[in-house]
Amino acid sequence: MSRKTLIPIGPYHPLQEEPELFKLYCDGEIVKDIQWVTGYNHRSIEKLSESKTYEQVFFLVERICGICSTSHPFAFANAVEEIAGIEITDRTKYIRSIIGELERIHSHLLWVGLAGHFLGYNTVFMWAWKYREPVLDLFEMITGNRNSYAMFRVGGVRRDIENHKIAEIRRVLGEVKSKTDLLTGAVMDDPVIHARTKGVGVLTRQDVIDYGAVGPTARASGVAIDVRKDDPYAAYPLVDWKVITSEAGDVFAKAEVRLLEMYESISIIEQCLKGLEKEKEGEINVKVTEIPEGMGNGRAEAPRGEVFHFVVSDGSNSPARHKIRAPSYVNIATFKKSCIGQTIADATITLAGVDPCYCCTERLAVVCDAHSGEKLMNAKELIERSAVRTASLNKEFNCNK
């Protein structure tokens, strides 16, 4: 028996800033086995949820993921509305779908950028993240937040998208569409990307069924499952769109599915905006008096696949049990199939191929004076502030001898 070398990736991932540990057992350059270690950041959200009211749980589940932060409230709302038998208004349906699809666009752009970064193709990384910014700005205009939008509640949404904002949304979408064309062209026609991703990390149809994989990971292997089509919710049955699939099952197919899905998302949003114009402004909530005893299976199609929430209610104001299944839970398990037999260099992009969920919500806020418009903190002041902080840390850890 040959000796195997253990190559660790993590617990702090060099590229994706979230703690997890992949142990790659290698023979020479070939990965022979893989083991995933997790739990570094377990927050026990399911248990916490039992101590919160239904209204509070939305803010809790929103913080499961910083990128697809609307998909968990979406699925939770579907579950609770199923228990109580609540029928939401059409305007709410359109608003929910618009938020969901805008999120899909910025999440897929983020993945394309990261995938480029993994391959050492940093132009794609910088382009994709640059073009993602207008989508986040749009979110700030609609919801007040770039991430964690706090839009959902039982029986409705917290904020309306007023009709005078629709023109601006259309303008940004047009911009995003032209940039997506550019990016799709750059990725699909590039011989280096073809060489690095075609035939790499192949997941067969049978593997997908065996591991129960969902989302673009499943659709890239020819399994056409999409909750938006299969178990329609919000405005998805009211608009015309198609499920994107690919057959090859490799990393290239996953990239292809995600890039083409962005066009579908843009088309869904455009149709929803037309729907919004027909509905009366302000009709975004229905009255909810109580959540009766019962249970609900709520699901929503997040950018990474099906999010599943199972809520049991005992008639009180908080869930008796709340089970959450994020798509990465089933998608990450497929590494056992896709990574083994690959070289170490290919394993890294294969690990990124399912788009495991990472959080990146740090941002810089620049505050302007309301009267003079002057920036209250300029670049020089920021640098000085940073230097002071570094000096205090050095002092704390006794680094300055």
Added chain:
Amino acid sequence: MTEESIISEFTAKFKPDILEVARKNQKRAVITIKPEAILRTAGHLYKEAGLRFIIASAIHTKRGFEIYYHFSLDSAGLILNLHVVLDSVRPEIESLSNMFNASNWIEREMHELFGINFLNHPNQDKLISEGNWAEGVYPYRKEFKSVSEEKK
């Protein structure tokens, strides 16, 4: 296959094993079965009827430990919940992980958080709290109190 034909075929085939069938609406069903029938019933749903295993949820209630196995028929949008009630003192049930890998991690998780034993599971090691949690303490059981709850 439609949701109606799946459920009628299932109830006809496993009549002696079924304790209760509840339909919330057309797309949601809860079928309570005897725990010893889990392998053949889940096997039928996965292999013959072609349903996808979504996840399983355990709950600690007055009746004991209950598990809902959530299956999805994607072509019809149906979620079929297979429901079992296990003994409150020695909860154990046959593992599904030898049939499909999708249940491997969730069974480990339920073993770790609720103390439910899955018979013939290939590897029931801890999934979440490896190395930093006491043996035999199950945080998702109702009798477990978190630090903030104990202070009250």
